[in-house]
Amino acid sequence: MRVGLAIVATTAAVFMTAASPTFAQKHGGTLRISHRDNPPSASVLEESTISVNQPFMAAFNNLVVFDPSEKINSPDKIVPDLAESWSWNADNTKLTFKLRQGVKWHDGKPFTAKDVKCTFDALRGDGDEKVGIIRKNPRKVWYINLKDVATNGDNEVSFQLGRPQPSFLSMLAAGYSPIYSCHVPGRDMRSKPIGTGPFKVVEFKRNESIKLVRNLDYWKKGRPYLDAIDWRIVPNRSTRMLGFGAGEFDMTFDSDVTFPLLKDIKAQKPDAVCEGRPTNVNSNILINRDAPPFDNPELRKAMVLALDNRAFADILSQGNDLDGAAMLPPPAGVWGLPKDMLATLPGHATDIEKSRAEGRKIMASLGYGPNKPLKVKIATRNIAIYRDPAVILIDQLKQIYIEGELEPIDTTVWYAKVQRKDYQLGMNLTGVGVDDPDVNFYENFYSTSERNYTGYKNPEVDKMIDQQSAEVDRDKRRKMVWEIEKRLADDGARPVIGYNVANTCWTPQVKGLVLQHNSIYNGWRFEDVWLDR
C-alpha cells in the first residue's frame, strides 16, 4: 500500500528538476565546513553522535530515507533510497523491499540483497563474527522486534517482525541506518568507510580534517552537485566562529551557533543565512530512585516542583529552548504533548513561585529548612553542555533547601558510573535519533533497556509502550503516546528541563540545504546541495 506513494514521490522529483528552470543548479565546487571535534570513528552504525553522522552520512545510502526536501521527519514522508519500493504483508509483520539494480560500492563491487542481510544480521546481534563489520551496537534496542532477514535473489529482501511495528520503517529511514557491505571489515569502516553514497571518503585525518569527493558512479544521475566536501576539525568554538566570519568556511557545524553567538555572527557576516531549530536533544535530570534520599517519592516531587524551565532556557539559549515532556513538543515534534496539556504536568507549571512554595512545604514536612538543608551531589559529564545546566540546577535547588554540589565526571567513565547507579542526581543530555515514540520509549523508559539509566520500572508503562508500538492508526497512537508522557512526568521518571534550540549558519552561496527540524541526525546526504559561485 505504500508502493503507490513511493512511486508518486519519485515522479514528483523528476518533474521538479525537469520543469523548473529557476532551479538552475550548478555543478562543481568544494563545500568547506568546520567540525567541532574529532569523530570517534567513521562508522555511523557504531556511534551515536552528530559528529559522525553529519560528515559521514553522505558516504552511504539507506533502504529508505526521510524525504530530504522536507523539514519535518514524519512516517508519511519516507522516500525510496536503495530500495525502489516496499510493501507490508496482510498482518503487518513482514516488510519486503525491491532493491535498486546496478548500484556499486565505492570500491566497484556490486551492491546486492546480501549486503542488506549482512548489515541487519550484524545489528540484530547475529552477524558473522569473523567478518565483524561492527563491534559496537548502540541501537540494538531498535531491532528487538526484528526476527529474521531473508534475501530472495539479489534484488529482494524481506524483514520478518515479531509483531506489527509501524515505526520500524521510520527507523530504517534514519540517518543512523545506512547499509554496510558484507565485504568491508569494521576497521576500514571506522577509518575510511566504503558506501554506495554520493560522496567517497578519501581522507580522515584524526583531529585535523575529513575529505570527501564526488562519487562519479553514483546511481542517482546528475547527483551530487558538489565536487568535494572538506571538513576541518577545529575544537575551539570561538576559532570556528571567527573562521566562518572570515570566510574560511562555507558553513558552520550543525547547531554550533548558540543564541548569544548569533548576534556576533550576524555582525561579522551580515549576509550569513542562519536557521535556528530544535535539535531533538533534551536536557534531563537523572534521579537515582533506588537509593536515599531520592528513593522517597515525596522528595522527588519536591525537587521537580523547584524546577523553573523558563530560567534554564533564558540562560542557556536566551529563551529559545522549548519546554516539553518526554517527546519533542509540536510544531517541530510530530508526537509531543500540546502546550495546554503540558502546563498541567509537574515541573512545567507557569506559576513557579506557587510550585516552589509547595515544594518548600514538602521539604519542611520532611524536616529540612533554611538552616538544615539537604546536601546532595549532582553528577554530570565534565563538558560544558552538561555542566552549564547542572550549575543552574544547583542554583535553583537552593530555593527548596537543597544544597547541591557539582561532581564533574570524566566523560570516559560517565555512562559506566550512571549505569552502576553511583549518583544521587545527574544532569544528562538525551539525543533522539528519530522523532518516534518507539525509538525514545524503548531506549529510555522500558524496564529492560540498557539505556534506561534511572532504572525506571513500571510494568503498566511497559504495557502502554508495547500497545502504542503496535498501533497502526496514527491518531489513536498519538493519544496513547500522550498518556505515556503524562505518566512519566507524574512519576518524575526523568524530568525534562528543555529541548535545545540552536543555529546553523551558511553563506548565501550554499543552496539546496534543508535542515530537518525534529532530528539533527538526519538529512546530511548533501546530494542536493550546490554552490552558487
Added chain:
Amino acid sequence: MGSYLVRRFLLMVLTLFGMSVLIFVMLRLVPGDISDILVNAAGIADAKEKAKIAHELGIDQPIHVQYAQWIGGLTRGDLGYAYVSERPAIEEIAPRIPISAKLAGMALFFAVLIGVPFGVISAVRQNTGLDYFLRVISLSGLSLPSFWLGLLVLMASVHWFGTIPIYSNEPRSFLQEVALLSIPAAVVGFRSSALIMRLTRSSMLEVLRQDYVRTARSKGASEVSVNYDHALRNALLPVVTIIGIEAAFLVGGLIVTETVFNIPGVARFLVEAILWRDYPIVQNLVMLIAFVVVVVNFLVDMAYMALDPRIKFAE
C-alpha cells in the same frame, strides 16, 4: 673522559628505561581505558562489547606482557597501532612532528633574537631606568600564561584586522606557513626570551667584573670593544646551555599554544591522546619528549666540556 662518556650514556639509557616504566604504569592507573571511551562515545555501557574491544586491543592482558610487547616493538621500530584511528601510531605521530619542530625552532629564534641583545643592554646599563624597564618586561614574560597571551593576540587581531591567524587549512607555501606560525611562535618564545635575557644579563655582569675585562679596559680598549669583544663572547657559554635546555622544555608552552591557535602539532596531540586514553600514542610521544630532553642535556654537557677547558669530568 672516555669512561665519563660511557657512564653518561649508560645513565641516559637507564633514565629512558625508567621513564618508560613510569609512564606505562601511570597510564594504566588512569580511571577508564580506551574500551570505556569507545563504548561511552557511542552512549552505551555494554559490558560484553567493552570486553570484546578490550580483548581486540590486547588491554586485557597482564601489564608486564603489554609492557614487553611495547618495548619489543620499539626495538624493532614498531610503535604499535593507535587505538582510536586504528592506524599505525607512527603514521599518526610522524607527520605532526615537523609542525611542532618548526614552531619550536621559530620560537627559539625569536627568543634568542630578543633575549640576548636586551640582556646585554640591560647588563651594560646596569641599574639605570632602561635596565629596570627591561627587567620588568622580562619578568612579565615569565608571569603571563602563554595561553592567555595567545587569546589576547587573537582578540587584538580580530579587533584590528577582523580576522585571525588560525591554522584552518594546510598552508600552501613555505612563506604562508612562516606567516601562520610566526605569531604563535612569538607567543611561545616570549617566555624563553625572558629566561635568556635574565641569564645573559647576569652572565654578562659576572664577566664584566672579571680581571681580564678590567685589564682590557685599563689598556684603553673602547667600551664597545670591551663589552662586545671581550665580555659577550665569554658570557655566552652559559647562555648557550640554557638555550639548549629551553629548546626541550618549550614543549610545555607548545601544548597550550597549539590548542589556542589550532595547530595540528604533537604537543596538542599528546593532550588529546591522553583524554582518549590512546596509550600507544601517549607512551610513544612521552618517550619521544623524554628522549629529546635527555639527549639535549647530554649534548649540552658535551658542548660545555668542549668549550670550557676548565671543566673536568672526573668523579
Added chain:
Amino acid sequence: MAVINHEAELSRAGANITGWWSRILFFTRRYPLGAVGATIVLVFILTAVFANFIAPMDPTATNARASLAPPGGKYLLGADFMGRDMFSRIVFGARISLAVGAGAMGLGALIGISVGLASGYLGGWVDLLVQRLLDIMQSLPLLVMAIVMAAALGPTMRNTIIAIAIPLVPTVARVVRASTLSLREQPFVEAARAVGMGELRIAVRHVLPNTLAPLIVLATAQLGSAILVEASLSFLGLGIPEPYPSWGRMLSESAAEYVRTAPWLVIFPGVAISLTVFGTNLLGDALRDILDPRQRT
C-alpha cells in the same frame, strides 16, 4: 660557608635597622621592585583569606538577566555566560589559586626536603636510587609531567595539588641534597656527632636550618610556577572543576567563545593570574638578592 648572616648582610648594605617598620622602609628603598612584589603578594593573600567579605555576590549564583553583562554598575567586572559576577569569581579565584599554589608548593617542598635530606645525608645506595629517580622525573618538562599526573588522578582540587606538587619535587630535592652534602662535613655537624646526637636529629636540627635560605628563594619561585601550571591545567580542562572559580578554568571553553562579544571574560582572569605570578617573581628576585647573594644578579 653557606651560612648567611642576614643581619650582617643588611648592615653591610648600610642599614641601621631597628624594629619592623624601619626594616620595611629599608627593604622598600633598597629593593623597590621587591617591595612592589611583596605588596602584590600580600594583597593576593588577603583577598584569598577574606574573599567572603570582599566579594559582593555569591560566585556561583546564576542569573539569566545578567548573562554576559558588560563591566560597570552592579557587575564591576561584568558577568559571565551564566550571569555570575566576574568580580566575585575573581576574588574567590584567589582563594583557589592560593590553596593550589601554596598547597602544591608546600607538598612539593615537604617531599623534596625529606628526599633531598635523606639522599644527601645518608648517601650510598639511597642517594644513588634517589638521584636516578629524580633524573627520570626531570626528563619531562614540568607541564607535561603535571598533565600526565592530572589525567591519571582525575580532576579534583586535591588531585590537582598532587599533580603539580610531584613535578616540583626534583628541584627542591636537588637543592637540599647539594647543601646537605657540603654541610655534612662541617665542624659543627662533627661536633654534634661527637656528643652523641642521633643522625636524624642532626639532620633535622642542624643541617636543615642551614639550607633554608636557598629553599625560601626556590619556594617563592615555585609558588609562581605552581599558580601558572594550575591555570594551564584548568585551561586544558584537566585541573580544578566547575563550579569552583579557578582563574584558569574561567579562561577555558566558554570564556574563549566570547572573545569578541564579551572580552572582559578573557581579560580580567588573565590579569589576575599574570599580576599574582608577577608579584611572586618580583618578590622572589628580591629575596634571592637578600638571602642568596652568590646568585645576585
